[in-house]
Amino acid sequence: MSDNKKNHVSTLPFSIPTEDGYFFNYNEKIRSYTINIPNGELYYIEHFFTEAVAHSLLASFLQNEDNLDWKSTDWRAYEKEKFTTIQFSNIQWRHDQIKLFGKSIYTPRYSAWYGDKGMNYTYSGLTLSPIPWNKDLIFIKKSIQERFNNKYNSVLLNWYRDGNDYMSWHADDEKELGQNPTIASVNLGTTRRFLLRRNSNHAEKIEFQLKNGSLLIMKGKLQHYWQHSVPKQRKIQTNRINLTFRNILKS
Ligand SMILES: O=C(O)CCC(=O)C(=O)O
Numbered sequence: 345m346s347d348n349k350k351n352h353v354s355t356l357p358f359s360i361p362t363e364d365g366y367f368f369n370y371n372e373k374i375r376s377y378t379i380n381i382p383n384g385e386l387y388y389i390e391h392f393f394t395e396a397v398a399h400s401l402l403a404s405f406l407q408n409e410d411n412l413d414w415k416s417t418d419w420r421a422y423e424k425e426k427f428t429t430i431q432f433s434n435i436q437w438r439h440d441q442i443k444l445f446g447k448s449i450y451t452p453r454y455s456a457w458y459g460d461k462g463m464n465y466t467y468s469g470l471t472l473s474p475i476p477w478n479k480d481l482i483f484i485k486k487s488i489q490e491r492f493n494n495k496y497n498s499v500l501l502n503w504y505r506d507g508n509d510y511m512s513w514h515a516d517d518e519k520e521l522g523q524n525p526t527i528a529s530v531n532l533g534t535t536r537r538f539l540l541r542r543n544s545n546h547a548e549k550i551e552f553q554l555k556n557g558s559l560l561i562m563k564g565k566l567q568h569y570w571q572h573s574v575p576k577q578r579k580i581q582t583n584r585i586n587l588t589f590r591n592i593l594k595s
Contacts, residue, residue, distance in 0.1 A: 357390055358552045384566030389559045398557035402532040404480050405585055407433040419505040424450055436475055442468040453509040459498025463592040467518055474498055485589060488528045496589035507580030517567040522593045529560045533584040540572045
């Protein structure tokens with residue numbers, strides 16, 4: 345059964361403008377929303393992974409040889425250089441510095457870049473060489489590929505320690521991603537707001553509440569006409585990890 349309604353029903357896991365050009369339908373069988381927006385397409389599956397699977401992936405990604413409990417550790421006590429003293433068992437987390445207005449600053453989150461050999465990725469003046477896939481990442485990648493018939497050769501992981509970590513407005517429009525990249529975004533842990541704004545009118549916004557175990561796919565021309573962000577939510581004190589699967593074109 346599919347449902348073709350227009351917007352702003354409060355029980356929806358997202359909100360979209362009421363203007364023409366925005367519509368969605370819901371496929372109950374696969375519990376997936378298809379959302380059409382001007383110059384872009386979005387797919388949202390709220391329960392792509394069960395709560396339990398998502399939870400165990402999160403635990404695995406934060407497992408460490410120092411036996412720091414991922415839930416109760418004050419990760420902020422391990423800022424910057426001190427962070428490198430922690431040995432994570434399954435993901436090589438980094439606290440990168442990027443250049444902003446000529447100054448080097450630490451990113452407001454931790455990250456890691458995994459993928460096929462040679463799939464380097466450059467953003468914010470930073471070039472990352474991929475670490476080879478591990479079994480959890482392969483499991484997630486295969487689950488998405490089998491369902492959507494897409495191929496991904498790399499993944500960017502972002503770890504938001506709490507609501508003070510965030511991602512500024514940007515588009516995933518780097519040239520190595522090709523003309524109209526399809527990007528699959530998996531969410532583990534705490535629910536966070538995810539916003540999209542239209543380049544031609546920043547007041548035109550779409551908002552998701554990205555939950556534990558959910559999958560959001562961004563497709564079509566979206567990266568050229570829209571930006572996205574994860575804003576601060578200062579009251580949140582718990583962890584979230586986001587994984588964006590990408591296909592880097594060989595140069
Ligand atoms: O954390 C998220 O949901 C978004 C991550 C993101 O925007 C990115 O990796 O480019």
